[in-house]
Structure formats: C-alpha cells, structure tokens
Amino acid sequence: MTQRQEFTxxxxxxxxxxxxxxxxxxxxxxxxxxxxxxGSVAFRSLFGYISQGNKRSEKIAxxxxxxSAQKADKTADDEWFVSFVMPAGSTKADMxxxxxxxxxxxxxxxxxxxxxxxxxxxxxxxxxxxxxxxxALASKENIALSDETRICRFDPPFxxxxxxxxxxxxxxx
Numbered sequence: 763m764t765q766r767q768e769f770t771x772x773x774x775x776x777x778x779x780x781x782x783x784x785x786x787x788x789x790x791x792x793x794x795x796x797x798x799x800x801g802s803v804a805f806r807s808l809f810g811y812i813s814q815g816n817k818r819s820e821k822i823a824x825x826x827x828x829x830s831a832q833k834a835d836k837t838a839d840d841e842w843f844v845s846f847v848m849p850a851g852s853t854k855a856d857m858x859x860x861x862x863x864x865x866x867x868x869x870x871x872x873x874x875x876x877x878x879x880x881x882x883x884x885x886x887x888x889x890x891x892x893x894x895x896x897x898a899l900a901s902k903e904n905i906a907l908s909d910e911t912r913i914c915r916f917d918p919p920f921x922x923x924x925x926x927x928x929x930x931x932x933x934x935x
Contacts, residue, residue, distance in 0.1 A: 764824060764825060764826045764916075765825045765826070765849055765850060766825065766826050766827070767783065767784075767786060767826070767827065767847045768783070768784040768786070768850055769781040769782060769783045769784060769875075769877075770782045770784075772874070775903055776899070777878060777896075777899045778877060778878040778896055778899050778900070779878075780874065780875075780905070780934075781874070781875055781877050781931075782872060782873075782874055783872060783873050783874075783875055784850075784872055785869070785871055785872050786847050786848065786852075786870050787848040787852050787853055787854045787856075787868065787870070788829075788845040788846065788847050788848060788867070788868050789808055789811050789812070789845060789846045789848060789857075789865050790808075790843050790844065790845035790846075790865070790866050790867075790868060791804035791807045791808055791843070791844050791845070791864045791865055791866070792841065792842070792843050792864075792866075793841075793843075793844060794838065794840050794841055794842075795840055795842065796840055796886070797842065797886040797913075798885065798886050800830055800840075800842035800844055801828060801830050801844055801915070803844075804842075804844030804864075805828070805844070807864045807865050808828075808844065808865060810861075810862055810865075811861075811862060811865045812824060812846060815861045815865075816858035816859060816860050817858050817859040817860075818858035820858050822848065822849065822857075822858075824846070825846060825847045825848065826847075826916045827847070827914035827915050827916045827928075827929065828844065828845075828914070828915050829843075829844065829845045829846075829847070829912050829913070829914050829915075829931075830842050830843075830844050830912070830914075830915070831843045831844075831845070831910060831911065831912040831913070832910065832911050833910050834908050834909035853869060854867050854868060854869040873933055874934045875912075875932060876896065876900050876905060876907065876931070876932050877929050877930065877931045877932075878892065878895070878896045878899070878930050879927065879929045880892050880928055880929070880930070881924065881926065881927060882923055882924060882926060882928070883923030883924075883926055884915050884926065884928040889913045889930070892928075892930045893911050893913075893930050893932075896930050896932060897932065900932070905934060907932050907933070907934055908932065908933040908934065908935050910933050911930065911931075911932055912931040912932070913928065913930060914928060914930070914931055915928050916928065916929070
C-alpha cells in the first residue's frame with residue numbers, strides 16, 4: 763500500500779471533514795498549463811526526482827496523493843503547482859537535492875484544511891464542480907477558507923476512471 767499524507771480528523775460534517783495535516787516535505791513543480799495537462803507536464807520531473815534523479819542517486823518511496831494546486835497568490839488561471847509528498851518523517855533538510863531545476867523542495871508546517879472525497883476521473887469539469895460544492899458546504903458551516911485549492915489524486919492514471927479515488931482539499935483562512 764502506498765503511504766499517504768498524514769492527517770488527523772478534527773471534525774466530520776455532512777459531506778466533508780475538517781482535518782489537521784501534519785508537517786511534511788514536498789517536491790513541487792510549477793507549470794503553466796490547463797488543469798488536464800498540468801499533472802502530466804510535471805509528473806516526469808517529479809517521478810524522475812524520486813527515481814534516483816537527485817544528487818545522491820537515491821530512490822525515494824512513492825506516496826499518495828499527487829497534488830495539483832492553484833495557490834491563493836497565483837498570477838494566472840493556468841498556473842499550477844504539482845507536488846509529491848515526501849515519505850512521512852522526512853524533512854527538506856533530509857531530502858537529496860533534485861537534479862532537475864524545475865523540482866523545488868519545500869517544508870510545509872501543520873495546517874488545518876477541509877477535505878471531501880469523490881470517485882471518478884478527476885477531470886477539469888468534475889474537479890471544478892466538487893470544489894464549488896465543498897466551498898458551499900464550508901460556507902454553510904461558517905468555515906473561512908483560503909483561495910488555494912488542491913486536487914489530490916490517489917490512483918495511477920491507468921486505473922479505470924470510475925474506480926479512481928480523489929479528494930479536494932482547501933486550507934482554512
């Protein structure tokens with residue numbers, strides 16, 4: 763089983779959870795592309811990094827999810843940050859430097875987010891619909907959210923779309 767990003771459920775609501783994500787390190791690539799191709803564009807660099815494409819030629823375990831995020835301070839609608847979460851317990855300082863200059867390592871602090879899961883191929887249309895639904899549910903509960911949105915995919919692209927597991931994760935404000 764692929765290791766997943768660690769979190770604790772703070773509270774469950776109808777249709778979503780409020781979670782506390784633990785600190786973690788990520789490898790991230792910024793791309794300018796539409797949502798449907800952003801993941802593919804960044805995946806090669808990220809997969810290369812964990813497949814010995816780093817200064818220590820070290821293999822790094824694959825984790826889930828692959829995160830495609832649009833940050834609150836984005837400059838364009840086609841600006842995406844695609845990232846792999848590094849194995850639990852690793853820090854930016856532990857991780858080998860990437861060979862590919864597009865791969866940037868970051869250390870994330872603990873953060874509170876809301877999350878909702880859904881099944882199906884995480885197409886642009888379905889993701890947009892699920893983001894709108896999640897933001898509406900949070901608004902009903904008076905939960906203030908950031909402008910950042912993360913689409914988290916847990917399954918490989920060759921898995922049949924109707925079986926794919928995904929989550930929308932939005933940091934709280």
